[in-house]
Amino acid sequence: MANTVYSINGPVVKIKDTKDFSMLEMVYVGKEKLMGEVISISKNLTTIQVYESTAGLKVNDEVVGTKMPVSVSLAPGILTHIFDGIERPLETIALTHGAYMSKGSDVEQLNSEKQWDITFKVKKGDEVFGGMIYATTPETSLIEHRFLIPSHIKGTVIEVLENGNHTINEVALKVELEDKTIKEVTFLQKWPIKTPRPILERLPISVPLITGQRVIDTLFPIAKGGTAALPGGFGTGKTMMQHQLAKWCDADIIVYIGCGERGNEMTQVLEEFRELIDPKTHKSLMERTVLIANTSNMPVAAREASIYTGLTIAEYYRDMGYHVAVMADSTSRWAEALREISGRLEEMPAEEGFPAYLPSRISQFYERAGLVTTLNQKEGSVSIIGAVSPQGSDFSEPVTQNTKRFVRCFWALDKQLAYERHYAAVNWNLSYSEYMLDLAPWYNEFVSPQFLEDRKQMMAILAEENKLLEIVKLIGSDVLPDDQKLIIEIGKVIRLGYLQQNAFHKEDTYVPLEKQLKMMNVILYLYKEAKKFIQSDKALSLLLKTGIFEQLVKIKYDVENNKLEKLDEYYNLIDKSIQTIR
Template sequence: MVEITSINGPIVNARYENEYPLMNEYVYVGKKELIGEIIRVTKDEITIQVYEDTTSLKLKENVKLTSSLLSAYLAPGILGSVYDGIQRNLFNLEERVVRGAKSFPLNMEKKYYFKPSVKNGEYIKRGQIIGLVEDNNFIYKILSEFEGKIEDLKEGDFNIKEIIARVGENSVRMLTKRPLRITNKIKRIPLDEPLITGQRIIDFMFPISKGGSASIPGGFGTGKTVLQQTLAKYCNADVIIYIGCGERGNEMTEILEEFPKLVDPRNKQPLMNRTVLIANTSDMPVSARESSIYLGITIGEYFRDMGYSVALMADSTSRWAEAMRELSSRMGELPMEEGYPADVSSKIASIYERAGKIETVNKEIGSLSIIGAVSPAGGDFSEPITMHTKRFTSVFWALDKTLANARFYPAINYLNSYSNYIENLKQWWEKIGNWSEIRQEFNNILSKDEQLQKIVKLLGIQSLPEEEKLTVYIAEIIKEAFLQQNAFDEVDAFCSTEKQMEIAKTILLIFNIFKQGMLQKIPVETLKNQKIINEFIQSKYFIKNDEYEKYEDLREKIKQYYENFIKNYGE
């Protein structure tokens, strides 16, 4: 018997007798059977975090143990779904209104055509593909959870709970169940391929690898949500997991309305066909916010193990950490910096360490990339969540309020951001062009420009010598033509790697031409204020990704123009 002894918001304590509760066990609390999870076990008492509103819950009501860990249900049909933090379907009105309402998160009646990829009597390994299922133009690879000889293998239309084969004494179904907080041990492989996002400042300057981890810290109004949505739409991952963790209700409503309308640029099908949305707004129970990220990661690992590349966007991990802070304080735990629990660092690590790239049993490459937004109060990057996140992620895209106010988007500060994947991705990029040298040149110019801007603001650009004016003017071109990008422009919203390289080469050509002009005593300002420079800057809006060869013609045009201009200057 397990009986409630105290209730403190979402934290419930219960005394047990003749029972053996498990840590992280899934339980039903009270007469309404509210969903909860055991987070502390003592000699005769358990502490439960309840994932629903505990209003009207009474002392001495019973808690029902299940001997099962909080888990995600995974099967064909999961793509296109919208869940809350504990995988309740948000399209089901009853589950959003009635406390304790329960229904299975997947359609158990729908039939899928299962086509075997192995034969009866064949010895199979755990994780091996035994068959394929197609749904909404996506191929699900059904993996065996067991090792041994496969028997009674069937082909045809089945629902996800029907038996499709046997391995020894074990029944095989399309449905599988995975604990949220336990990850399979994986053998990681090098992260040598970029996750292409179509954002020049990311792909070219601060790239992320497939299977890598990144953080997007930024204060209110810096464009975190728009950037996450842009990445979700355009990145070259096979599956998208988007988690709205503690977001404002109106923002999540906009996402829930807009995502089903988005068209996948890769196949012109609805983007939702390869997306799972997890919505946990700020007015939902705070404890469910804590589990939402683990749910998204578990779903991502399901597709990673099939050999797909998965991109997970979490917006925002700060509100996830705030949920942990509230739960910790209700449990009376000793607070650390800014009231966060002592284990907040290890909890953040437990999220980002689940990113990775693997070679599956089937010799396919799967990856899970995790991109988490951080919302530091007042844009203070020295606060604990931002600092701990920075420790455990390899890419840091620092959003800047000043850039956002200047309508410079993406508002990524090109001086405070960094990527630790540069060496990993060098070989991949060098197939397209001389990436590392151009990138380093851009960084040098932007760094020098930042130093010179202090003088420019005090005395004006005319106070600088010509050589330093050149640095400032080229930095302006880099910012305007390359780093700045319009997420709402049909052509500029996504920029292919080939087009990125062509734009970068053109900027370097202009840089070298201006140096030649300076040798002829031509003022840099005169060289910059030519119409052809503006034509180049605007080219990103009318030269499409599949027309990037046009930049060769544009470079030749710029070269010819300035040769004549320098030759005839002063005549």
């Protein structure tokens, strides 16, 4: 007997008196075969969340099970493309259905007709195991796609295709397992989006993800395989910062997940990503990028799927031995989707109406990051940078607070800094990174032990400046002694000359660690010499008149990244400025 719809409540559909479905099974609902997932089973009712609009669906419409969980297709053809939350290619749908997606769009996730030039690494008689690389193909001019043996297969190759052009649905090889059964391995694999892909072992975090953004690399670094939250209210520059990180961070592959963002903003992201040039190779950034687009007017349930779809794709490339950076913008919209569906399921609400399982869902998401040894003994990583959009910039709301519990890097974006045109608008008093101790050996070995000493001194100056500015607000700066005025002046040089960065300036958009270190050295040298100057009973106002403080603010523009020796000239300039007063 066919299973039919018993009740419909938005994206939540119920079936009565059936035992044909299992938890997390993918199903097709109604005549249009809307994709859904079983999320609850009781004695009398089976509950399904539908990933598409249920408008037009009726009671007694048929529901068909697939006996498999919601999965993504993994094969060459993922990079350079734009998918929706359930991995349907939006460009292909646009060609066949126009600007608006029709429901149940029956379109294959990856192009099964395209031929790929595949080179095999195994031959007949070879022993293979789960995760082993058995073939490769150039997916783009930047990324080599490495085909992996499915994790549950171990045996002997008894048949293999020849090198040459093949489509993803072809049987690549046949493997005889230890129990003498024969398994066919196709180039295309399916993987359930809510199941983390297996690894050999998790490695301790030890290498930073270099971004070229001074406020991050110097003050609040993130590690490869690490997690970071990027909370900020409307207009604080979350999306802009994620663009910068996507363009400049030293990850091999970028997975950008636009989860529940405004349609016009998502369009802008898609257009800008197409125009971005990879600074390392001078080719299109899209050649190592995949975009998952799920706008705010798309079905709410698909937002949850989009997060897991992007993560599964990231883990797939990690298993090939790549370092992958996941940009999720924004996890707040995902949490709102959970809240809406939870309400329709009539679950008991917790804080601010969010479901009680919100913390566990957020932790499951961030726990899939990590630096790992893959099944084929390669090293790969997934780093997750999740934007959070607290309403009214209120960081005490549940999504921000629960995210803070599970990430080790917190880049708090400040509305006031953004209004002052200070980008990146990371508030150095609220932000932190717990990776500093893990990364200290790397900085000491590959940059300089001086780097962390300078960082510590700069953080102390900024903290002291913050206290003094509170006093200045109350009683003015005239009453402060010169040594405290110096803290404020050097703090200003650090804020404007070091932490503030211009994404549109060719020398300032990306700054190598070597230049960051030399800039810190020069600024702190000025602080040390100015301190001596004041201690010799000279007035700070005399030193300010020389204009040396303003000159140091402009270092970031005046010194080119490939001519760092120019920075050494500033030591003499500082000495001369002080000597002219004496």
